[in-house]
Amino acid sequence: MTRQGTIPFFAPDLFEDDRDVLLDLVRATGTVPGQKFILGERTAAFEDALAETLGAAHVVACSSGTSALTLVLTAMGVGPGDEVIVPAYGCAPLGNTVVEVGATPVFADVDPLTTVVDPACVEAAVTSRTKALMPAHMFSVMADMPAMREIAGRHGLRLVEDSAVAQGGVLDGRPAGTWGEAGVFSFVQVKTFGTAGEGGAVVTDDPELARAVRALRNHGQEGQRFVHQRIGRNSRFDELLAAFQLHRLPGLPGRLERRARIAEHYTERFTPLAEHGITPPPPGRNGRCHYVYSLLADERDALQAHLAAHGVDSHVYYPQPLPHQPAFARFAPEGRTWPHALAASRRQLALPVHPRLTDAEVEHIADTVCAFAAR
Template structure:
């Protein structure tokens, strides 16, 4: 936080996320760079990081890879999704939901979202299933996890593959099941601003299916099996994990639970403070802990741009995620059927606004942000 005159400045993405770990990170860089093995990718740190996550989750396999986006691509490729196949995805969310499908020659089919939670509507997802559908790929969004019990049953009943885009939800739990393990496979993202972000780029595939994990492990390294070098069993990718970042994530893993708890406490406080503002045009996410994640805290506001300006004037940065639904994006508009609509996704794009929720916000800063939103909503 910096000061402009007498007014605090609260950034949306703080520049000091890793300040407490700076010296440790510098040691890791030096030790890795001068180590006798000269192993910069897929070494002992990566293996140790994967093992630590496997044990924490109770997963059959965790495969660290280059990014959350490539993790989605690797999972779909491991499921042999390709030309002629359709994958049903949310109409509202991050571009890789559709981009990973298109990259494999398949077709994304867009389903609308629930107007309050902003995660995919299972009923609309079911309506979008055709004989060409091969997989369902729901995504957790902002503060709320998708309805995985319902979607798991739907995939089972219709004989479809189920990929869980849990990139923003690491640490979330729904009905006792960790995010990423409700479907056949899920993904995490370790880009800086995620709940377990790192000082760079990275991701992971998590799965209860050991054979699926083995295939993903080959695909991330040009189709090699890790036993016979330069023997390529499948066409793969270069999506290998960095040893420096693996060691850094191992260092930061013990503190993850406390950081997640702090995020959840901040989000819960916001929701409590905003509970009476719905009739004033400000809608908070649903309360509760089960099936929740605290990647960012996103509310909906009838006068979103005015609220954003009000916050900025008082030193609070905010962020608009996804102002356009995916089928309205130029890259994906060709996959939208003429005349098709996604009313909840369209409305969300016009109303969403995300507030700072990073764990080292002080109680006073959290209260200031909440007071500023309330000041706007309750103004005559």
């Protein structure tokens, strides 16, 4: 524990074991011949290594997961007059990126238990203006990607998989990030494959889409420097972080396994608590990811206060559904409701699940939740 006995939600010493390596890489990157700090050989090597782990044809590293979504939508030609169906409950980039390319986000309600977007609600939201579907994996659960693929195929829609929180998740034997025409990852520190900074990636088997994204991330340059075939942006990847991620990639399975085992223990302890208003995510590993471990609690605020009183940090994600946020109010049709997204925003509470937790800390967290339920 840290901070006078508090178990932190995110590990403050996440990179402690890699500190010397990171410092050495700073020097090595700064003294390499040519001093290329962005989009160099290390970035290319990292892209290749990540593609190999996923069985994907192309990985394009970029500046963030949010930027990755914008690059994909732009490369797909999504723009003014188009609609993109996104979850009503989730992170702001689901809406921001759609608006940024000039299109309209259409919000679909979520499953009341898993909080991922409900395929039936997606189907109901399709119109003649729909250009793409953009489901997102949430907290501990991957979206129903087989259903998303079926809907997209039947309606002739593009499919973008927001797997920013789900690297390492596998559904029906297929890795997160490889279900759509393109998937995206985020490497911000707290993600399952977070780094010491910001970063993201686009994953695709489509060579033309990959080529377009590579150009768009570097001011629209393709092949020849200072020759711009299209309007692009600055979304380039850092060579230092590429080298650091290459160093940490072999250890990712072990860290993911630790997260999964902690989550399984929580779910085993918490499943009997449903009658007390505390609902864990569904058990099992198929279609699961462990960015954070998210409960649904009828007395969420009281549970959070109880955890804090017993030295456990917890976190409320998305206290309002996206269509209830002021930034997206103009995209929320009058009279439309998203009841399950609203319920999730009032009940969701995430517990620490990072791999640096000790067994004793995990047990203390589980005991504290169970004690609250037994009041």
